[in-house]
Structure formats: structure tokens, C-alpha cells
Amino acid sequence: KSAKAMLDGRENDGAGSSNDGFYESKREWMGRRHFTLALEGSTEGIYKIIRPAIGEALREMPLSELKGKYRKVSSIDKVSKGWQDEYDVSSKQCMHGSKCKVGSYCTVGRRLQEFNILGGLILPVWGTIEKALAKQVYQNHKRIRVVRLVTTNDNQRIVGLFIPNAAVESVLTGLQWVQDIND
Known part of the structure; x- marks a missing residue:
């Protein structure tokens, strides 16, 4: 369901607040302003x-924080362009931008991981x-985490250890002895 449809649905149901709507960040982050949809909970x-x-x-946001960080936007064209740009960029890079110190391993704000x-x-x-x-x-790459996930294509359940991208090479090197034994 699109963000616009969510907002329209609330307005049509009469469930919305006057502060519901699209907001633009007051400050630029990594050379861009960011967009959000806020709906009263x-x-x-x-x-x-x-x-x-x-x-x-x-995390939900109090109205005072919302209004402190964002300003309401009435131009749907402006929101649509900014929203789409952010959606597209988030598939390829984290919210820190192309100069992120962690590089391609950073997943903060990434839509596809x-x-x-x-x-x-x-x-x-x-x-x-x-x-x-x-x-x-x-530090968060050092701890062992057991995870369970369900694949989207065939609904298969997988349980295993989560290996951060930055640790894959180290884990494979450490497991090389297992491969040597099996050969």
C-alpha cells in the first residue's frame, strides 16, 4: 500500500488528525532533505x-519532535519527487551516503539488504x-546471533547463524579446515 493511499484512506475514514501528512526535514542530511509520512497513532x-x-x-514520534525536525509539505509533486528519489537511493546505499566509513557493509537505512x-x-x-x-x-559484528527467516519465493523457513557481510571472508577462512577434511 503506497504512503499516499495510507493518508487518503485515513482522510476518507475521518480517522486522521490535522497534523497527519507528509513532512520534509528542516535540515539537510548528506546534501538532501528527507521525507516522511506521519500518522497519529x-x-x-x-x-x-x-x-x-x-x-x-x-519508534513513534511525539508531535513536538516531529514539528521540531520536520515541516509539513502540501505540494504533492515535491513530496512525490523527494520520496521517489529517497526510495531509489536507499536500494543501493545506506543513509550516510557514498562516503560512509563502513562502505558497502553499512545497512543503516538501506531498503535492500x-x-x-x-x-x-x-x-x-x-x-x-x-x-x-x-x-x-x-561490536555488533562480534556477537553470535541465531536467526530464523522465511524466504519470500517459496516460504521456506531457515534457521542459522547470522554472519555480518564484513565477517564473511573471515568465517570462510576459519571454516577452510572443514572443507579440507571433507576433500
Whole structure:
């Protein structure tokens, strides 16, 4: 469902607040202003935030913060162009822009992300994976995370260890001994 359709649906139902609508950031971030759709939630004065890159944000925003950071936009043409630009860019890069220190490994604000899941019989190689992750620079890349996901194409459930993109090479090098044994 498009952001415009969500807003129109609320207006048609009479469920909307006068502060519902599209907003543009007051400050530029990485040379661009950002757009968001704000819809009042179940609590008065607290707004659900929908962004072009990630959809509905987990954290709701009080009206005072919304008005402090954003200004309401009435021009649907301006919103449409800005929204589409942000949507397109977010498929290729993080919200920090092309000069991000983490580079292609950064996933902050990215709409499309690549995940590496190591599944199957992992208990025998747990220590090897733990050592490979311990070498990572970023703290959140060092911890072992067990994840479950459902594939979009065939609804297959996969359980395994999440391997951050930056750690893949290190993990594969650490697991080379498994391949050598099997050869």
C-alpha cells in the first residue's frame, strides 16, 4: 500500500488528525532533505512514522519532535519527487551516503539488504565461527546471533547463524579446515 493511499484512506475514514501528512526535514542530511509520512497513532500526539526506505519506523514520534525536525509539505509533486528519489537511493546505499566509513557493509537505512546465514550442522564449527567474529572491528559484528527467516519465493523457513557481510571472508577462512577434511 503506497504512503499516499495510507493518508487518503485515513482522510476518507475521518480517522486522521490535522497534523497527519507528509513532512520534509528542516535540515539537510548528506546534501538532501528527507521525507516522511506521519500518522497519529492510538495515543493522541504520538505519530507513526513511515519513511521511503524502511517503511514504518519502530519508534513513534511525539508531535513536538516531529514539528521540531520536520515541516509539513502540501505540494504533492515535491513530496512525490523527494520520496521517489529517497526510495531509489536507499536500494543501493545506506543513509550516510557514498562516503560512509563502513562502505558497502553499512545497512543503516538501506531498503535492500543482503544477509548471510550459516545453517546446517553448525555445532561442530561453533568455536571457529566465534573466533572469526571476535576479530571484527564493530561490536555488533562480534556477537553470535541465531536467526530464523522465511524466504519470500517459496516460504521456506531457515534457521542459522547470522554472519555480518564484513565477517564473511573471515568465517570462510576459519571454516577452510572443514572443507579440507571433507576433500
